[in-house]
Amino acid sequence: MTQSEKIKLTTLTTKGGCGCKIGPSDLAQVIRMLPPAVPNSNVLVGLETSDDAGVYRLTDDLAIVQTLDFFTPIVDDPYSFGQIAAANAISDIYAMGGKPITALNIVAFPISKLDKSILADILRGAADKLAEANVALIGGHSIDDKEPKFGLAVTGMVHPEKVRANSHAKVGDKLILTKPIGVGILSSAIKNGLLQNDEIERVTKVMATLNKVAAEIMEPYEIHACTDVTGFGLLGHASEMAKGSNVGLRINKSDVPVLPRVREIAEMGIIPGGTKNNYAHLQDVVTFPEKMDQVDQWILCDAVTSGGLLISVAEEKADELLTELINAGVEASIIGEVIAEHQGKIEVK
CATH class of the missing domain: 3.30.1330.10 (PurM-like, N-terminal domain)
Structure with missing residues (x-):
């Protein structure tokens, strides 16, 4: 050794x-x-x-x-x-x-x-x-x-x-995310010795995977806005897109891909400081459903390392792009849409 x-x-x-x-x-x-x-x-x-x-x-x-x-x-x-x-x-x-x-x-x-x-x-x-x-x-x-x-x-x-900036999302666009979230919480679990080897390998693979394939696949598409999800978390980077584009975003929590055991680990109190900072920063920006508990809110704000791309693309092209991404092995999902209401803010459903 x-x-x-x-x-x-x-x-x-x-x-x-x-x-x-x-x-x-x-x-x-x-x-x-x-x-x-x-x-x-x-x-x-x-x-x-x-x-x-x-x-x-x-x-x-x-x-x-x-x-x-x-x-x-x-x-x-x-x-x-x-x-x-x-x-x-x-x-x-x-x-x-x-x-x-x-x-x-x-x-x-x-x-x-x-x-x-x-x-x-x-x-x-x-x-x-x-x-x-x-x-x-x-x-x-x-x-x-x-x-x-x-x-x-x-x-x-x-x-x-x-140039694909984060500031040109258009009302009616669909939002595609190309990697699952929960990396920050699982990284903290690694430090605390709470993950098995295969679980460590899984989250490591997600972080070490380049966004190269996703970027190449979306090249011929008219992408209105794009950002990568990193330290400020999914909702943090989404809020920058909403603010820069002067639109609202609606995120469907049930459609957001989350890595295995993230909720279980979060329920144990293993929440990174960066994740809590993100949540606090977004208090006036994000509206959560009344029935959504604190753990799920933290997960959506989880501080990510080497996350996926958040893509805003016209609704009529979203399914086609999603299919291409999935067929190429990208863990992509449509997670929401761009709306005219709540400009600069996010509505979670």
Whole structure:
């Protein structure tokens, strides 16, 4: 057994740390303190709509898409952690309608305390996932830190007229989600030793799966809006779509795919801090049914790592797109629709 196999990476974060994003409410307060961005007509997507990545036009026919993401370990296997981190970072490019082309590693690692083979395994996992996505690794940066963190900055390219922002959903559209949710709750269950090996493999596979196939399948479709579901959860990212598009969204709870045992684990009180932060942030944005209990509300707000794409597509094309996605092995479901009522807000049924 190697040193990397003996170490439980999820126990190496500082007490109380979860490696999740700063909560949406706290982040919004910080951003409000900053001066407005310098106007630039070539910035096609910036900070205004809380989109997945920035888009900058280089020529009439070419724009670059830029994003970065990093976090502390959410699984114990270093190789899998590297794969998940890479898939998570690349996903932003797919969500914007772009093709990922290059990446830079971002590494924080206690090099004098942990075996170097652990870091090598993390980087190898990321490299294999980048190769799967046909993305060139062109460099990176590392620091010696008391706890491991890893991620990537990714650059993609897209035609300026084919950018898929989160802010153009249209009334009547159907909403398609391409991965099940509940990842955050199950990641916390891993840290608490509550999952069997096959259950760990299941949630790890979901997180490590690229959104490449889904992005390629929806390429010929007229997608009105798209976002990937990550740290702010399904309802958090859906609310950004609703607000940016000036529409309402209706989510059918019974149609939202949820990973096995998520509710059981949540009922045990295993709820990530990021999930609770998301729920608190959405109190004035989401209307839940009176009979929906607290656990189900938390699940819909669960902080996700490397989640699926949330796609807003015309109703007449939704079934066709869904069929193609399912036939290609994507775990896709129609989970709701875009409505004229409750602009900027979400109604859960």
